[in-house]
Amino acid sequence: MILVYGLSRVRKEWNTRELQQAYVELGQTQKRLEIALKAAQKAAAIDDLTGTMNFKSFRQNVTEQIQNMQETDAGILIMLDGDHFKTINDNYGHQVGDEVIKLAAQMIIGRIRTVDLASRLHGDEFAIFIANTQDYTVAQKIVGDINASLVSESARRHMPNITLSAGAVIVRRGSNYTQLAKVADAALYEAKSSHDGGFAHA
Secondary structure: OHHHHHHHHHHHHHHHHHHHHHHHHHHHHHHHHHHHHHHHHHHHHEOOOOOOEOHHHHHHHHHHHHHOOOOOOEEEEEEEEEOOHHHHHHHHOHHHHHHHHHHHHHHHHHOOOOOOEEEEEEOOEEEEEEEOOOOHHHHHHHHHHHHHHHHHHHHHOOOOOOOEEEEEEEEEOOOOHHHHHHHHHHHHHHHOOOOOOOEEEO
């Protein structure tokens, strides 16, 4: 009887340890899956070259900002495009062109606030959403600061210089991202006529 009781007790303790180990392994597996999911979500939202938002993520975030706006709220959507960027690729190669794009992204990020959004749409095209303003002079100053920093930083790094022309449109509650982008693109087309970091707005 003592032997049977002892064996039974050992089995219970063994089963308890196995169950505890199984819970530990399950928890570790769940944690690894959560980390992998977050990494995958981040990768899907980020532009590989610049580390800024990609087009899909930017559009989604701007749309969410619009949906959360009150009647009196406003923001500004800015579309930017590199001037003479093809010349840089043709004269220096695509590797240098990529470095110029990364520098442009760094200067954009460095000139906006944490509440604002920035994205590389594709190629040498970028977009910025400036929150809590409807003042085009604010947007123009930001673009001017970006271009000034690009000139000085490209010279410091011995890189070919690039400027970004920009078109802007005011964003209000109920706005549609696709329509806003079209209006901002039209303003950008006007700004690019000078090919020297011009700025125009709707």
